[in-house]
Amino acid sequence: MKAVILSEDRNIDLQDRDITEPGPGEVLLRSEYCGICGTDLHAPDLDLFKPPVVMGHEFSAEIIATGPGVAGWAPGMRVVANPNGNACQNCDQCRGGRVNLCRVATMAEALGVCRDGGMAEQVVVPAVHLHRLPDTLDSLRGAWTEPLAVAVRAVAHSGLRLGEEVLVIGGGPIGQLVVQLARRAGARKVTLIEPSPMRRGIAHRLGADHVFEPGEHAGAVSGGQLRPVERVFECSGHPTAVQTAIDAIAPGGSIQLVAISPQPVTFDAMSALTKEIQLNSKFIYVEEFDLAIDLLARDLVDVMSLTSSVVELDDYATAFDALNHPDSTVKALLRTGATG
Incomplete structure (x- = not known):
């Protein structure tokens, strides 16, 4: 065979x-x-x-x-x-x-x-x-x-509450599934950060309210078009994505690690501490x-x-x-x- x-x-x-x-x-x-x-x-x-x-x-x-x-x-x-x-x-x-x-x-x-x-x-x-x-x-x-099943575990155990605003980093298969599940779990607004225009378009059709290229989201928050979110799902595996999540999250918010980075991840601990963020992870199912x-x-x-x-x-x-x-x-x- x-x-x-x-x-x-x-x-x-x-x-x-x-x-x-x-x-x-x-x-x-x-x-x-x-x-x-x-x-x-x-x-x-x-x-x-x-x-x-x-x-x-x-x-x-x-x-x-x-x-x-x-x-x-x-x-x-x-x-x-x-x-x-x-x-x-x-x-x-x-x-x-x-x-x-x-x-x-x-x-x-x-x-x-x-x-x-x-x-x-x-x-x-x-x-x-x-x-x-x-x-x-x-x-x-x-x-x-x-x-x-990977996406289900990430969302189901994230603590997502009805009416929260969610950011998903990464529009690959898992990120696209998380967008849909977060919406079904009661997220009031779902935003995606993804470099691929094609993947951004798919996410928008599947329930994302806003889609941004990397770097654009920070400008939208600082410019007042968007507010910091309560919950972030990191689905890209990019080494800088955890810092992106910390920058995007509201004080007291929660970051769910879903993807695996091929390189060690670094972030500014002070920016995490001063927001009292929660950094969580769930593995497979x-x-x-x-x-x-x-x-x-x-x-x-x-x-x-x-x-x-x-x-x-x-x-x-x-x-x-x-x-x-x-x-x-x-x-x-x-x-x-x-x-x-």
């Missing part, structure tokens, strides 16, 4: 892989659609990825076969996989209900990172990773479950997968406006390259096994 692999020499290649049978507690999946995450672009440079691994942690699939001891799952069921769903259940984090911080789940068993994921025609995974897709949710939108599926199934979040391209597995390099062009792409997905 065909699979996109991070090879031993840390190149992203399309290779042939043998199809394996599911073992005890495992299922064999026919992958259908798989999103490409920004993290995937940097896989060759990230020690987190363990070659030779089949990439892809944002995917929908259909069960082909089940291994011994698997209960509640059967061939023909449509599913998505929580890539970090195989927690050890024994560590302090798991016993405290913080399975998203389990080192086994995130650093040893993560699908598409440490063990084979969804950028392949077929993949064997432990059944514990699976969540069922309802009939009302097609597999293409279902492949958005993982990034939506705990119980948010099922909520994300429900939001998608009820069409309460628009992901098709964010789906810039869907390409065949053979054209994986085109999809990866597209993500390096934010002026024309928000999200690229691979059609790994779906026929329609």
Whole structure:
């Protein structure tokens, strides 16, 4: 079968892989659609990825076969996989209900990172990773479950209150989802900072009241057109974005870190202290997968406006390259096994 692999020499290649049978507690999946995450672009440079691994942690699939001891799952069921769903259940984090911080789940068993994921025609995974897709949710939108779960956790645990004004920094896939969720959670006004005109336009259509290029927002606040906001979601991963958030926030406001910066982040501590800001973070997801599926199934979040391209597995390099062009792409997905 065909699979996109991070090879031993840390190149992203399309290779042939043998199809394996599911073992005890495992299922064999026919992958259908798989999103490409920004993290995937940097896989060759990230020690987190363990070659030779089949990439892809944002995917929908259909069960082909089940291994011994698997209960509640059967061939023909449509599913998505929580890539970090195989927690050890024994560590302090798991016993405290913080399975998203389990080192086994995130650093040893993560699908598409440490063990084979969804950028392949077929993949064997432990059944514990699976969540069922309802009939009302097609597999293409279902492949958005993982990034939506990230955004859901960020907004749901941010403390956002009805009527607050929100600033989102970064209009990539997560930022665009946060814009929509913040609006649905009761934000009175949502503003986005994003350099790409195309992404700013999409955010405006999806619920952002104001969109600005980096640097423009500060001028609008100092000029009196906008007031400082109560809550900021940092979804860009830019090393200067935390300082941008501190400058934009009202005294006593809260900043939610969502994106990961490739470089160490620095900011002026005095400007944070004198505003008594709260700097918070939430990592991936705990119980948010099922909520994300429900939001998608009820069409309460628009992901098709964010789906810039869907390409065949053979054209994986085109999809990866597209993500390096934010002026024309928000999200690229691979059609790994779906026929329609």
